[in-house]
Amino acid sequence: MNFPLEHRYYKYSYYLKNKFGEKVYKVPVNAGFTCPTRDGHLGTGGCIYCNNASFSPTDRDIKSIDEQIEAGIQRLQKRNIYKYLIYFQSYTNTYAPCQKLEKLYRKALDYKGVVGLCIGTRPDCVGKDVLSLLNNINQDTYISLEIGIESVYNKTLEWVRRGHDFQTTQAAIARIKEKNIHVSGHYILGFPTETKKEMLASAEKINRLQIDAIKLHHLHIVKNTKLAKIYKKSPFELFSAPEWINLIVEYLERLDAGIVIQRLMGDARGDTLIAPQWDMNKFQILSAIKDKLAARDSHQGGKAK
Ligand code: SF4
Incomplete structure (x- = not known):
């Protein structure tokens, strides 16, 4: 087990502290990308649940990359945090010509205190050229590719109009792992296309x-999405x-203990959230998950196959 039993699961903060020797925080940026499900390549309007404004505070008021990085670093310095990962968060951050990508990534890495990049993308947007660029950068710094898996079931991927299937995800992650690049998966639980049994069974495929x-999100309905209309x-x-x-406790028990947990719930901005409206905050939910695992004398990976 890579984590102390009292944590009950492999916390991201614990992983980062061990890797970098001190606290490291992400600085999220919106570099003005789009997605193939938005620009007409695979569709328009995006995946049916997605409204970037619900999780990306920079979306409404896009400043230059430099301004976003400088403001993010300044905010963290006030909290005595001096190491940063620049997080290319909004939309598909490998969906542009390689020359443009390289310039953006290297510019972000030039900032003092930046120890690496986290790059959010889709499994069908990590082609040969992009992978070769990432592989080069990964030789001298830390890169984590955040891949939208969202579901292991093709019926769900079709319903949400992802524009790719699970086999594409499997193949992309295998190619990225061959290059020894860190991969984080985004995964959503709660689609009405899946039973609870299927949701729990997905842990084995993950x-x-x-x-x-991994980042686990509960399905929520946010404003200005196709899902909101449905x-x-x-x-x-x-x-x-x-x-x-309860679901997350069971899911964590089935998940390999070596997978770092970056998130255990979605976190939509209050003014964009339609449902579900919970009367517990994030801290209370995380603490309840930990307490429940302890009460079961259990932990992440306790029932993993
Ligand atoms: S979920 Fe990801 S790929 Fe789909 S529209 Fe939103 S940002 Fe683009």
Whole structure:
């Protein structure tokens, strides 16, 4: 086990502290990218659940990359944090010509205190040239590619109009891992296309992907999305906070203990969130998950296959 038993799961903060020797925080940036499901290449309007403004505070008021990085670093310095990962967060951050990508990534790495990059992208947007660029940069610094897996079930990927299937995800992650680049997967639990049994069973498929880290999100409905329209017309069941706590406890038990946990719930901005509205905050939910694992004398990976 890579984490102390009292943590009950492999916390991202614990991983970062061990890797970099001190606290490291992410500085999120919006570099003005788009996605193939938005620009007409694979569709328009994006994946049905997605509204970047719900999680990306810089989305409404895009400043230059330099301004965003400088402001982010200044904010963290006030909290005595001096090491940073620049997080290319909004939209698909490998979806541009390699020359443009290289310039952006290297510029971000030039800032004092920056120890690496986290790059959010889709499995179908890490082609040969992009991978070769990332591989070069990864030789001298830390890169974590954050890949939107979202579901291991093709019926769900079709329903949300991702524009790729799970086999594409498996192949992309295998290629990236061959280059020894850190991979974090984004995963959503709660789609009405999946039963609870299928959701829990997905942990086994996730374990086989050989990813290094994961962000687990509950499905929520945010404003200005196709999903909001679907939900308004025919509402479906979403997880309550206690149901989510129970599901995550069971999910963590099935997840390989070597996978770093970056998130255990979604975190939509309040003014964009339609449902579910929980009366527990993030801190209370995380603490309830930990307490429940302890009460079961259990931990991440306790039942992993
Ligand atoms: S979920 Fe990701 S790939 Fe889909 S539209 Fe949103 S940012 Fe683009």
